[in-house]
Amino acid sequence: MRSIKLSVWDWPLRVFHWLLVVAVIGAYTTGKLGGSLTEWHLIIGRLTLGLIVFRLLWGFIGTQSAHFKQFFPTINRLKRYFKGEWHQLGHNPLGALSVFALLFILMALVSTGLFANDDIAYEGPLYPTVGKALSDQLTGWHGALVNFLLGLVVLHVGAIFYYLLHKKINLIRPMITGCKEVPIDEPLHPNNQPGFLRFALATLSAILVVYAVWNSEFRDYLALLAQ
Amino acid sequence: MKLTTLLGLTALSFSTIVLANPIEDQIRIRQSTYAVMGWNTAKIKSQVVDHPATYNKDQVLTAVNTLAALAHSNLLEDLYDVGTDQGSGWKPTRLKVDYFQKQAEVKEINDRLIKETDEFKTIAVSGDVAAIKSQLGKLGATCKSCHDLIRIKE
Numbered sequence: 432m433r434s435i436k437l438s439v440w441d442w443p444l445r446v447f448h449w450l451l452v453v454a455v456i457g458a459y460t461t462g463k464l465g466g467s468l469t470e471w472h473l474i475i476g477r478l479t480l481g482l483i484v485f486r487l488l489w490g491f492i493g494t495q496s497a498h499f500k501q502f503f504p505t506i507n508r509l510k511r512y513f514k515g516e517w518h519q520l521g522h523n524p525l526g527a528l529s530v531f532a533l534l535f536i537l538m539a540l541v542s543t544g545l546f547a548n549d550d551i552a553y554e555g556p557l558y559p560t561v562g563k564a565l566s567d568q569l570t571g572w573h574g575a576l577v578n579f580l581l582g583l584v585v586l587h588v589g590a591i592f593y594y595l596l597h598k599k600i601n602l603i604r605p606m607i608t609g610c611k612e613v614p615i616d617e618p619l620h621p622n623n624q625p626g627f628l629r630f631a632l633a634t635l636s637a638i639l640v641v642y643a644v645w646n647s648e649f650r651d652y653l654a655l656l657a658q
Numbered sequence: 659m660k661l662t663t664l665l666g667l668t669a670l671s672f673s674t675i676v677l678a679n680p681i682e683d684q685i686r687i688r689q690s691t692y693a694v695m696g697w698n699t700a701k702i703k704s705q706v707v708d709h710p711a712t713y714n715k716d717q718v719l720t721a722v723n724t725l726a727a728l729a730h731s732n733l734l735e736d737l738y739d740v741g742t743d744q745g746s747g748w749k750p751t752r753l754k755v756d757y758f759q760k761q762a763e764v765k766e767i768n769d770r771l772i773k774e775t776d777e778f779k780t781i782a783v784s785g786d787v788a789a790i791k792s793q794l795g796k797l798g799a800t801c802k803s804c805h806d807l808i809r810i811k812e
Binding site: 464465466467468469470549550551552553567568570571574575 | 692696699700702703707791792794795796798799801802805811812
């Protein structure tokens with residue numbers, strides 16, 4: 432069978448993915464250990480918030496295989512997938528379910544973390560906006576959500592190893608190189624060349640959101656502008 | 659003689675009252691104690707981590723001394739009687755029911771709290787901000803080990 436190398440994952444998406452891996456491992460470890468590492472937990476929180484904002488924007492203005500509408504797991508797509516009729520590059524509908532679940536849980540973790548407090552010395556940057564009682568509640572959720580994240584990460588990594596060992600399909604390499612060998616008559620040839628302006632827009636927006644969340648003076652200024 | 663006996667009895671009864679607070683009082687006082695500890699820890703953190711320009715050696719030393727005094731205050735014996743896992747002080751207690759089965763670990767953490775705050779005093783006197791920061795981390799980890807062990811998560 433003749434095959435051709437196709438671009439499946441654009442480079443900003445791959446950088447996003449591996450930075451997110453580092454962020455999740457780092458946030459989990461520093462969160463469990465506490466002490467001086469709590470300082471790092473908050474820094475990693477900023478990184479994670481930035482990454483999530485970037486990915487949400489990239490899902491609309493990024494390249495084709497990063498577009499949410501490209502892989503949103505509709506009932507129809509899931510049906511086709513389970514009947515074995517789904518052959519496309521990018522996330523398959525079942526994997527897409529797990530991608531959206533991961534993104535959703537991470538959004539919830541970051542959002543609750545912004546308002547959290549550790550009852551020792553550290554507070555999330557938006558703690559003063561909610562007060563202690565509500566912050567305690569959100570801190571509880573922050574901790575409970577970690578278990579859901581762990582479950583999804585186990586599924587995610589488990590599925591990758593199932594593909595690698597059972598189906599003999601390596602999903603890790605395309606997430607590093609961006610390319611995948613596919614039969615030459617592959618129906619979909621996605622355009623995965625990231626536009627510089629779009630990349631700059633998504634990145635700058637992510638940085639701006641992180642800056643606004645951590646800088647109360649800048650938030651006040653934005654509130655003034657909005658009035 | 660009669661008067662001395664009377665005074666003695668009164669003193670005894672007072673001391674008994676002090677030793678055996680009603681359950682809700684114990685819960686309220688320990689919640690207050692931890693709030694004061696949090697206030698002082700936050701003050702140290704603010705001056706050595708967030709705004710190093712505001713570092714004030716005397717204030718940090720006072721905060722550390724307060725923490726050490728509270729660590730030495732015998733709170734395990736005074737404020738954690740059987741039954742204090744239920745009830746409300748300023749708000750409902752979050753003490754786990756199995757607190758009373760974990761006495762050895764609790765004692766170990768309490769000893770560590772005393773040790774870390776005592777060492778903190780020497781470090782705060784030295785005025786070495788980097789060392790203060792690192793000791794604050796060790797103290798925070800001690801607080802966390804207890805939160806993880808005996809406190810109900812919200």
